[in-house]
Amino acid sequence: xxxxxxxxxxxxxxxxxxxxxxxxxxxxxxxxxxxxxxxxxxxxxxxxxxxxxxxxxxxxxxxxxxxxxxxxxxxxxxxxxxxxxxxxxxxxxxxxxxxxxxxxxxxxxxxxxxxxxxxxxxxxxxxxxxxxxxxxxxxxxxxxxxxxxxxxxxxxxxxxxxxxxxxxxxxxxxxxxxxxxxxxxxxxxxxxxxxxxxxxxxxxxxxxxxxxxxxxxxxxxxxxxxxxxxxxxxxxxxxxxxxxxxxxxxxxxxxxxxxxxxxxxxxxxxxxxxxxxxxxxxxxxxxxxxxxxxxxx
Numbered sequence: 448x449x450x451x452x453x454x455x456x457x458x459x460x461x462x463x464x465x466x467x468x469x470x471x472x473x474x475x476x477x478x479x480x481x482x483x484x485x486x487x488x489x490x491x492x493x494x495x496x497x498x499x500x501x502x503x504x505x506x507x508x509x510x511x512x513x514x515x516x517x518x519x520x521x522x523x524x525x526x527x528x529x530x531x532x533x534x535x536x537x538x539x540x541x542x543x544x545x546x547x548x549x550x551x552x553x554x555x556x557x558x559x560x561x562x563x564x565x566x567x568x569x570x571x572x573x574x575x576x577x578x579x580x581x582x583x584x585x586x587x588x589x590x591x592x593x594x595x596x597x598x599x600x601x602x603x604x605x606x607x608x609x610x611x612x613x614x615x616x617x618x619x620x621x622x623x624x625x626x627x628x629x630x631x632x633x634x635x636x637x638x639x640x641x642x643x644x645x646x647x648x649x650x651x652x653x654x655x656x657x658x659x660x661x662x663x664x665x666x667x668x669x670x671x672x673x674x675x676x677x678x679x680x681x682x683x684x685x686x687x688x689x690x691x692x693x694x695x696x697x698x699x700x701x702x703x704x705x706x707x708x709x710x711x712x713x714x715x716x717x718x719x720x721x722x723x724x725x726x727x728x729x730x731x732x733x734x735x736x737x738x739x740x741x742x743x744x
Contacts, residue, residue, distance in 0.1 A: 563613045
């Protein structure tokens with residue numbers, strides 16, 4: 448094996464971690480893959496012998512690439528608004544016989560947390576993601592931000608408080624998640640408005656990606672309140688009728704396939720037996736890029 452092949456093999460050992468960093472930074476699977484590829488290209492422009500810790504070097508380089516992308520988004524005012532942002536979901540098959548075991552194999556960050564991360568500034572997000580999620584020392588993060596270690600620590604602390612205050616309390620038991628989704632699907636398929644209202648929290652919030660499942664202008668991508676959300680669920684019951692359960696990041700969600708085409712992915716947060724948040728991705732272009740698990744026999 449020559450030096451280039453050896454370096455490529457070593458890089459592949461770190462690819463999963465780098466993609467996880469980039470996904471948490473960007474909320475986009477496509478952009479995450481692009482960031483990891485850019486990190487590989489940058490590695491090719493340096494002398495590997497001068498890198499003492501390849502994993503650490505690649506992690507901070509990937510973080511810097513993502514930081515630049517986030518800053519560019521903000522400068523062009525393309526940063527998704529936190530009220531309407533729906534991140535790319537990571538899908539995996541779900542075994543109805545053992546949902547808990549399937550959930551234990553999912554190491555993806557929750558969609559709800561990704562939405563909260565979107566509310567941070569680019570610098571806060573980098574400091575929090577690298578330090579709190581991947582244990583990168585502040586001394587290594589500070590040069591990426593071009594800040595002092597003390598300031599970087601303060602950024603992470605501020606981000607940590609914002610994440611803690613904004614992240615909803617969610618049911619982590621997959622069995623309970625499945626019970627609530629079963630009730631939601633049965634009510635939607637049966638056209639039972641009051642049953643839908645009953646399974647929704649009074650202050651439930653629905654976020655859809657581009658108005659695809661919510662009528663009205665772009666601003667109506669956010670719906671609030673059990674009765675309003677229930678009306679929308681009945682309006683688009685055909686998607687629920689075609690849905691099957693899958694793992695969506697760290698929880699059980701719904702994948703809708705109509706006439707052989709993926710039409711939507713839905714992720715919910717559940718608290719005390721009721722749905723508190725619904726996140727719907729229905730943009731055909733984004734759906735087409737997802738890796739969709741095969742239907743189980």
